[in-house]
Amino acid sequence: MRLTVLGGGGFRVPLVYGALLRDHAAGRVTRITLHDVDRARLTAVARVLADQAAGVPDAPEVRSTTDLDDALRGADFVFSAIRVGGLAGRAADERVALDQGVLGQETVGAGGIAYGLRTVPVAVDIARRVARIAPDAWVINFTNPAGLVTEAMAAHLGGRVIGICDSPVGLGRRVARTLGADPDRARLDYVGLNHLGWLRGLYVTDERAPGGERDVLPALFDDEGLLTSFEEGKLFGAEWLRTIRSVPNEYLHYYYFNRETVAAYRQAGQTRGAFLHEQQARFYDEMARPATPAWQAWDRTRAEREATYMAENRETAGAGERAPDDLESGGYEQVALALMRAIAGGSAAAGEEGGAGATRRGEGTTLILNVPNGSTLDVLDPEAVIEVPCRVDGNGPRPLPVSRLTGHEAGLVTAVKAVERCVLEAAESGSARAAVQAFALHPLVDSVNVARRLLDGYREAHPGLGYLRR
Template sequence: MKKNELKVAVIGGGSSYTPELIEGFINHYHELPVKDLYLVDIEKGRKKLEIVGGLAKRMVEKARVPINIHLTFDRQEAIKDADFVTTQIRVGLLDARARDERIPLRYNRIGQETTGAGGFAKALRTIPVILDICKDIEALAPNAFLLNFTNPAGIVTEAVIKYSNVRSIGLCNLPIGTRKQIAKLCDVDVSKVEIEMVGINHLNWTTKILVDGVDITESILHKAAEASGLTMKNIPDFGWDKAFLLSLGALPCSYHRYYYMKDKMLEQQLEDLKTKGTRADVVKKVEEELFELYKDPNLAVKPPQLEQRGGAYYSEAAINLISSIYNNKKDIQTVNVRNNGTIPCLPDDASIEVNCVIDSQGARSVQITTEMTPKIRGLLQIVKAYEELTVEAAVHGDYNAGLQALTIHPLVGSIDVAKKILDDILEENREYLPQFFSN
């Protein structure tokens, strides 16, 4: 029987993204009756939590919806008897992200928050914390759904699949953003666009595009080669080569630029490093401005400047998923789930990002129609192997698994460089990686 009142815990509640999530709960209160919304953070994040919490309370009051906003540093209090737990944490804050992006660049390798060596470093810090949260959920809210937005979302989801019994789904704003970009390209409402996505988080291919039920994939590939705007805020908008897109037969996600345009992307990052710093440095400035706005006691809505943060459609993706589970909608969304044979060339317990039916039981993957040709399969299997090794390194403090993970990753790909990057990551993140230093 469906509950009339819901409890939701947001771990990482002091995030600059939180007002977007609050806006989503307000706009969808008619179908998602959240009574208690707990915003949780750690003591280091007290100031941000208080600022964001204040804005959240003003937003709810202005909208006149009966949602009780609770601010707490007691994670267990927030999780106890929750129906949904969302995670949007950044272990080590933006200073750690800046290190993640700078370390690989020292060795002329791409430094990016979720992809390559930067994503590897973030995973090492994040996975143990997420698994600790899972222990609380298992003990205090065994029927809750964990919806993870924390990057690297696919690797984190895989760790939860392998080392926890929690009902979890990994979430990313990229798939919903891709649908909206295609709709804009075709000048149609997004509701008319259907896509099939195949792959893993931040390495997925849109292999089929339908508008009003008509397959227009090839037409979109022609248009995409000449279009701008098919990217995320944090990824340079380099256009796709038409011959390459047509030979691939699929639309690569924004993050594929790091693989398919590796030299160009590295050159851009090194240039930016001299002028603007890393993406983390840019985000720091954006966040400082946002939190100054959030402090305004007269502000009671999500400010438009939040879109510059890079998390567009975060609220839409999160609220759509929660509402579809709560209301047993049985609609299709693209999320991160256990493979279970959906992509035959990957292990059953791998995390994949594909179309799923969303109902009261969670997410169930839809059988893909795409043939896994070498054009997709080759890169996919290599990066998935890197992800598997990264999970083992993070969970067990396994240096050897970490070395192998970085060595086989296409954006590192050299024993000597992999070893230097790994040693730098471990040394500069020592306080967050006790699993590597406990012996």
């Protein structure tokens, strides 16, 4: 198979290549094309990949290009992992929001809206070009905000674009291990939107139970020791998890503890985006020197990045440092590999990777993905992209039945989906009014006047948002 990575100069590309190097099954990826608008970053990442491939006789061939059409031609799969505006843009998103006293995280709240307004027009152009140049390719969207961007691309690619995220995978694996279940065999009842979902059940095989499986999640809420032994338990606290009787995606900490998180972000020496911008700038500067050991420089930077993930949230919750097993690699890249192999007809091999959250039950693979709703959630229309377990085979993903949303879950999901629709309208029409509406309607922005100031601040920080005039 031939794989194209858009955003091929991105820092996490070696994770993808590492997964491909470990895959030796029939039908594997044999050529990977990296595309990026930044030639220097492409060169740096290509050096890291060359170090990774050393001593691997069947390593996939790597080529790089700054020509998008050239990158797309002949592709079987396209990974969209772009970052419009780079990490400097993310840092600006955070700063503008915090200046108004609201959250600026890159996928949640004001920062997520700003990122979406910058990204959707570029993602739509990519979708149109894929449809023209590589109409048989499957697009796997890594680009954040993943649900919003996937929905924008689906308008031009239909079901051939699928959004992925590793947060539900990590959540499911942590809870399964905590309950003594096999993470690769447990069935997850997970429902919501990207970065706005809840684990509602965790089912294990039990021939004595109705349907041959038993939900072991309720046992978690009855054991204080278990409930506070894993990342989300520490982050949200045992009392709150017992109250809502589900385990939220870690990003819901921004909603449930918004004031505390905003205060922590404002008091921090620098925002997450500013930290990553400085850290990765050092990495790419270091890589500009030919003598730099590429793999060592990249791996050292990666370890620091992962150890500091959501540090302000954990500090607010008193959760301490992340557990060592939560720092293991095996996120996006393993989900993407399992998804590719299931679509390409290698579903049995996909589940063998481990660590991907792939569950094999007969033919096909089960993965938590961002896909059109269809009739899965009755509170949303069929075209709304949601994040739920899906059955994947050569025809693509099909959403599986999930628990019905509770009242407060449905409220958040419908409110955030309405915001996403305003972003899509603004990106398509250039409507500044729709952009203000997106900010004003978000649950984490509490004022129409703040919404107007946010748009003004973002247009000043990002000249590319000048298209929002009407």
